[in-house]
Amino acid sequence: MEDEKKTFTGMKENHIEGRNAVLEAFRSGKTIDKLYVLDGCQDGPVRSITREARKHDTIVNYVTKERLDQISETGKHQGVIAVSAAYDYARVEDILALAEKKGEPPFILILDGIEDPHNLGAIIRTANQAGAHGVIIPKRRAVGLTPTVARTSAGAVNYVPVAKVTNISNTMKELKDRGMWFVCADMDGTLMYDMDLTGPIGLVIGNEGDGVSPLVKKNCDMVASIPMKGDIDSLNASVAAGVLSYEIVRQRMKKG
Known part of the structure; x- marks a missing residue:
């Protein structure tokens, strides 16, 4: 559990919350390491986000609302939180x-x-x-x-x-x-x-x-x-x- 807390701490410093914000992050070309999505949520906006994630080869994790709430700083994640890279990756x-x-x-x-x-x-x-x-x-x-x-x-x-x-x-x-x-x-x-x-x-x-x-x-x-x-x-x-x-x-x- 302590390791999980450390991981969450790192995420909170560099995450993007909310459907529009996450979708725009993908479309702008921002490097997204991981995407957290509310398990079972399959509406149109979420499908658009997961489609972008697959296109960019981003890891998608389907998690509970409790897990999203734990990661979230704003409490307004709308079922999606993206974790962006702090630095660009090389080839x-x-x-x-x-x-x-x-x-x-x-x-x-x-x-x-x-x-x-x-x-x-x-x-x-x-x-x-x-x-x-x-x-x-x-x-x-x-x-x-x-x-x-x-x-x-x-x-x-x-x-x-x-x-x-x-x-x-x-x-x-x-x-x-x-x-x-x-x-x-x-x-x-x-x-x-x-x-x-x-x-x-x-x-x-x-x-x-x-x-x-x-x-x-x-x-x-x-x-x-x-x-x-x-x-x-x-x-x-x-x-x-x-x-x-x-x-x-x-x-x-x-x-x-």
């Missing part, structure tokens, strides 16, 4: 173009279902400091570029391109065809110090609870583990991303 092509512009082999963080906005913001901040060229996140079952993410990134979201894709596995396959290879973080993998993490690389970080999904893991070329000496068996997702990112930095500096 995967933009990330690759940035690497090419810098004359560096691509270094991309691929996040397989990060749900905590504080984790995403921290990872974007690390990506900036580690010299990564961008971050790729999925459209579904993951947090987007909320104001909380922007704040936690300490401004790094202004400098790190973040692309949102429909299917992480398909995107990885397309990038493999362009010469990239992928390593994911998993406690059962090879010790990261014993791996060659140079070259055009994608670092895959999994969901906070379940880790990297089986299908995404199957598309990884290597599985890296972080040495741990403590009494618990895992690291926070953003910490794991930082540790592995800087091992990539270390190896690149040593090779270069």
Whole structure:
């Protein structure tokens, strides 16, 4: 429940309420991450809104009136609340173009279902400091570029391109065809110090609870583990991303 409250807090900073306002937001081209619609409501205006949502590949969640009331600040949501992105998303092509512009082999963080906005913001901040060229996140079952993410990134979201894709596995396959290879973080993998993490690389970080999904893991070329000496068996997702990112930095500096 606490995680839900955190999520709602992020939404209230960047949401659009009411049928006309939401419809105009879609038609104006505003990036909408999620749409919340009163379950069972199928009148004309709502159908127009959900049609626009499908056209823009926006996630639609059908929820109870109680849930809408909880999210709403105005109490005048009219059965629809849209959550807009705090920042515009980049394309995967933009990330690759940035690497090419810098004359560096691509270094991309691929996040397989990060749900905590504080984790995403921290990872974007690390990506900036580690010299990564961008971050790729999925459209579904993951947090987007909320104001909380922007704040936690300490401004790094202004400098790190973040692309949102429909299917992480398909995107990885397309990038493999362009010469990239992928390593994911998993406690059962090879010790990261014993791996060659140079070259055009994608670092895959999994969901906070379940880790990297089986299908995404199957598309990884290597599985890296972080040495741990403590009494618990895992690291926070953003910490794991930082540790592995800087091992990539270390190896690149040593090779270069």
